[in-house]
Amino acid sequence: MTSSGDLPVPDDRRARLRAADADRELVHEILSAAMAHGSLSLVEYEERAGKAVRAKTFGDLDELTDDLPVAQLGVAMPAATMSPGPRVTGGSSDAAVRHRLAIMSGSELSGTAVVADALTATAIMGGVEIDLREVEFTAPVLTVECVVIMGGVEIKVPEGVTVEVGGLGIMGGFGGKSQKSPRPGAPVVRVTGFALMGGVEVKVVPREHPDE
Template structure:
């Protein structure tokens, strides 16, 4: 049986089945966490992430993660089943957004979306824009794990939240200033990750300010 927090054990029938976009996005989240954990180098991550974009079957995806310590990476896994099928969620936290991915393209999150306690933003030669001004938080602390490789992640945060900015920049960097909210019990947005020849930009934008 598959233990909680582990990927299903590959079998011949499952390996032949077609994967969906959600399955490819889950693999990208695992690969991002593995690089942040030190299990993958940036070059290995980039190679596997490119293969994940082109993957057609579960077998194509399984080979990208079967040597990784998935249970130790802290990635929220869907409930295991005997065969792939619709994923049933049980509440706003389970259905919350957990990742945004842009590979030579763009991706954004805005409006009243529900976000999980950890949100992964991956930009490889592309751009991810996260507008957190109206989102619904499901936990007191939202950790935004950024991976910007020759790409950029822009994060818009409103007044009234505490922001902590960290992360590692290699020929790239994180811009913006950490600050503490004056209101006790305000949500915390923690920005971390890796910027490799790319950038992560945190901007403070009032809720009522229109988009440029």
């Protein structure tokens, strides 16, 4: 096989390249979306998510997503480049926050972050805290898709927004009440997903108490 500097890196070489945390996080987002859409069962998701945590190369990660309809899952993919493998940089025109991931750790979203129309919160033996009181909404409806396995997701929403809480709890649960905003045109925060031996808690918190 011949190659030149004008050709992309061969797949076999790419498969041996070391993956970064951003690459593993992207795969977790794909797996979460696949389970939410019914392409993966809960058991399959748990197995692949565990392998993604331990993955060292792009080849390891590719094996976990090769049979999934990634283009149909609504996951924002990084722009194509001439680099050997995909990287998540967030430095594009589509820089809105789309996911938070905590695996045996914690993750947080707060402040004046810009959030996309869909946000995936994945907590596997860890915790995700999402504070929406000061964020910038980019769409009338923000859907927060929660995937919780022996962990927890806490979501704080400001007063004056419409809140819709759904989802499935398996030896776990979703806490929080739905409410309709009295203000026409107010943002809608829709919380859904599932919690296995864990929980999702949605709280409506006044803006004037940022430390609550």
